[in-house]
Amino acid sequence: MSTRLNYGKTFLLGFGFFGVSVIWGVYNAFVPIFLANKFHVSAGVIGFFMTLDNIAALFIQPPVGAWSDRVRTPLGRRIPFILIGAPISAVAFGLIPVAAVLPFFVACTSTLLLSAALWRTPVVALMPDITPSAFRSQANGIINFMGGVGTIIALQTGGILFDMSPNFPFWLGSALVILAALVVYLFIEEPKEYETKPDENRSSVSGFFGFVREKFLTSMIGLVAVAAAVALLSMTFPGLRTVGNQFGLPPYFVLSLILLAAWFVYLYVFYMAREVIFEQEKSGLRILLAIFFWFIGFSAVETFFTLYAEKHLGLTAGTGATLLSVLPLFFVLFAIPSGFIAGKIGRRMTISIGLVIIIVMMVLLYITPAEALLTGIAPLPLVGIPVVEGGARMLTLAGVLLIFGGIGWAFININSLPMIVDLTGAEKIGTYTGLYYLFSTLSAIVGPISNGIAIELTNNNYNIIMAIAPLFFAIALVMMLGVRRGEATA
Template sequence: MKRLNYGKTFLLGFGFFGVSVIWMVYNSFVPLFLANKFQLDPRWIGFFMTLDNIAAFLIQPPVGAWSDRLRTPIGRRMPFILIGAPIGAIAFGLIPLANILPLFVACTSTLLVSMAFWRIPVIALMPDITPSRFRSQANGIINMMGGIGSIVATLIGGRLYDMSANHAYPFWMGSILVVLSALLVFIFIKEPKEYEETSEEERPDLWKAFMTVIRGEEKSALRILLAIFFWFVAYNAIEAFFTLYAQNHLGLEGGQGAQLLGQLSFVFVLFALPAGYIGGSLGRRRTILIGLVGMIVLMLLMYILPKATLIIPLAKVFGLGQMYMISILLMLAGASWAMINVNSLPMVVDMTDNVRIGTYTGLYYLFSTLAAIAGPNINGWIVALTHNNYSSIMIVGPIFMVLAMAMMLGVKRGEAKPQA
């Protein structure tokens, strides 16, 4: 009887750890550079913060299908990791050193392309080496490692940000960690040596998979992909502007705003593995719906409660920094987000066969990336239209979470497959 290999899954999680460090540092501090160093309007900041997702939208889905077809002595996923990770690390370390906008754009563009090149292959390794019935639990471990990366990026990165004049230390930390993470995955994770083969007409192809989802009589795959789009619109819109929200609405420093995100990530890490086991026992769809209700309530509270209430100081906690009333809401949001995020990818990849795992992982990231493009732009315009009222970002999220719930209510597939 097949079992979940915890050691191998934890080691694979280092790949997601490296990705998470890079993106959390990027999302936390690049908006501050754009506002404080280059004096960009919120609408331009919102657009700039979607460039990584535009690159991902164009690159990641076809790379996922390409990795399904690729055959090399080191595997079908590893070549992408070994090329993309070091290039991304170098570009990332140069971002804080760029003092003119064109050079800043050149560094970030190189980072975006290289990171998009290897993200889906490293994520697709999880279902490659994990039986269907354990994929929620394995994704819980992977997301826990990603959450640890987010904690490192925000709590440690938040302190490092204020320690240097050019704010370079968190970026250099991210560059080192992403290279080490990629090396650990390459050394310790061995891809399957044999793959299911198909005829030339049936080989994995992103467009064919997309049209199958659109035209199929049973719409569960389409519904969950639309739900993914809606809940990522809500989450990414808030994440991209949260440090500016903390600075302009709550009156906190940029580093403190990053630490608040770190408190959310801390609970996400603690709850990622339980969320996978809850999805395995209670059902993935039901677990996601519970998480969506939690996110809707908590974001509405952050919008409704007055600023003075949100920043009531509670206590200083070692490793987490100053705790405020909003910290409690963010921590509960971290648990709710884990229930959603941990169980969604396993639902998508269990709607196909092992031949097309990379392709369907690509579809997952196609819709989440479209959301990450739309979310910051929507919030950038809302902030500008409300005369830079950054609290307005907390009203967008519940609307899109409700739309996600409507889609999930019609999903009928995607639970764990019976074990062979």
């Protein structure tokens, strides 16, 4: 491995993350609009639906990361996953807006989320594969710069295209994903040799099936406990047996599924993260918990922002997406600088500063009246929004707050993955990248569901998410204060 950062190769590798970001930028911005306006589902159901991609990622991405550590092919150990997953993702993604009935819509989104989960961890694990530890924050800044460009295209161009036709942003995303995968395949050459522990590949049990085998007895105890709990609740509250929801399912059945899923997720997370959990020094566990909590806050806001813009600020969905685009824009602008800042003051300190910025930004969004948030401050082409119908695009107070949010998010997000992969050696980079996505996707499941429920409990007050999210960022800040490892090494 080279002892310096190869900027050209790192920028080219960033095209892989570019493709991932385009897909999820469009998906998170506009799929809730389809669900609310086209299929007429409630905020709680939307919140659950928007976690399905994360549920798939939770069980696919960590084992795929560990699997890719052990794969050896003429193309390398990461590239084959990209060449299989990206084209399938592109086709499924392009079909989402043309789905006229909910079952076909669900089929398209399910195919997308399964195929996308297959290649995300390998493409991200390529960065530490080809980058020395001392330069991983800087390299991650470059890669996230490319990812941020993808998100801006998804929101800015996608917002304009969506107002023209709901199909256009999805079709643009499909084309860009194919282009991104081709760039990575043609220009990124994986290292030929990897350090491997002598007996690890022969004896290691990883992934979901390893978890089932190792935790079989505990799993069976959990099944009995879940059945007993549901039976007791059904006897105590007869309504659980007789009242159906909008899908015709009795509540006891839904409750059973939720409790069962929660139990298996708990065991699965415990199994996959057992090495970090049982370490004597808890920096790894603290970092993973911090990632979990800050992604709860961020994913909840990201999921509901276009509806927040519609219901609370009184904007159209397209204009709401355009307003949000200033956050990824300034994430992009500060992605590379945040890596270099971490090189000077340390990754933990940089992340902590970012958490404070995000907390202040969200609190101000919550306490400031909607009319004041839409106050025009200065003309701003492209990412500004018209504050009056037919007026010029303006930078608003909400836009200013989102600008600071983008800066804070860059400080956080650029330096978290390098901290995780620097907890281990080259032989387990994919595994630890999978742990990063295990905790971030688990939080992305909890965040939208809990915030969707909070919105319904507050009579569809979408502003409530700006009050809840800062609490999770504050918990993440407390976790980071105890971290002692994960900084760059020579």
